[in-house]
Amino acid sequence: MRQNARDFYRRKRQPKDAGVTLVELLAALAVGSLLLLGVYAITGLFTSTIGVEHAERSIDRQADAVVQFVERSVKDADQLTANGTEITATRKVVESESAPAKREVVTLTLGTGKVSRRCVLYDADDTSLPCTSPKGDSDLEVPDLLDTSEARADLRTLVLTLRFRVPGGEREVVRVVPLMR
Incomplete structure (x- = not known):
């Protein structure tokens, strides 16, 4: 038995053994x-x-942020129009019984990356005054909003068709805002 063990270690490597090792190495590399x-x-x-x-x-x-912004802006409106990218809400402002009523006009514009709110107050003579409403002028940043978004007003609802930029194109989201009149 000792003789067999010594012969195994004395034996020289044959070239065919090296080829088998190379093939095994390439196979292992391919599997890995x-x-x-x-x-x-x-x-x-x-x-x-x-x-x-x-x-x-x-x-x-x-989309939820845009809907909340629009709802807060048009709340208590006496008259609402929406055509394309612009929403206009008008309401009467009565400061006291003896003073003439004023008109507050809030205009929302759906643009690229933001929704803008502009407020103008008109007196009885249609002279524009600075808006004192807490709504005021402001912008809501909506990073993925596209300027192809639309708004449409029906009798009791405001339908917002919002288009957003997404990887690989655009996505359309339709939201309905119920109006309390």
């Missing part, structure tokens, strides 16, 4: 590359799925 490629593919799939879900949630939050 395929496994690594599979890991990258699975990771990329999850990453893209997570990215799409994040974009969807972001668009929903932005």
Whole structure:
């Protein structure tokens, strides 16, 4: 038995042994590359799925913010018109019984990346005055909002068709704002 053990260690490596080792090395390298490629593919799939879900949630939050901004701006309006990208709400402002009524006009504009609110107060002679309403002039930043968004007023509702920029194109969100009259 000792003789067999010594012969094993004394034996020289043959060229055919080296070839087998090279083939095994290439096969192991190919299998390792395929496994690594599979890991990258699975990771990329999850990453893209997570990215799409994040974009969807972001668009929903932005649409909700626009709806709340519009609702607060047109609340208590006596007259409401909406045509295209502009919403105009008019309401009477009575400061006292002896003073003449004034008219407050709030104009909302749906633009790229923001919704703008402008307020003008008119006296009985249609002279414009600075708006004293807490609504005032302000802008709501909506990063993904496109200027192709639209608003339409019906008898009891305001329909907002909001278009947002998303990876790979645009997404349209329709929201209905009920009006209390």
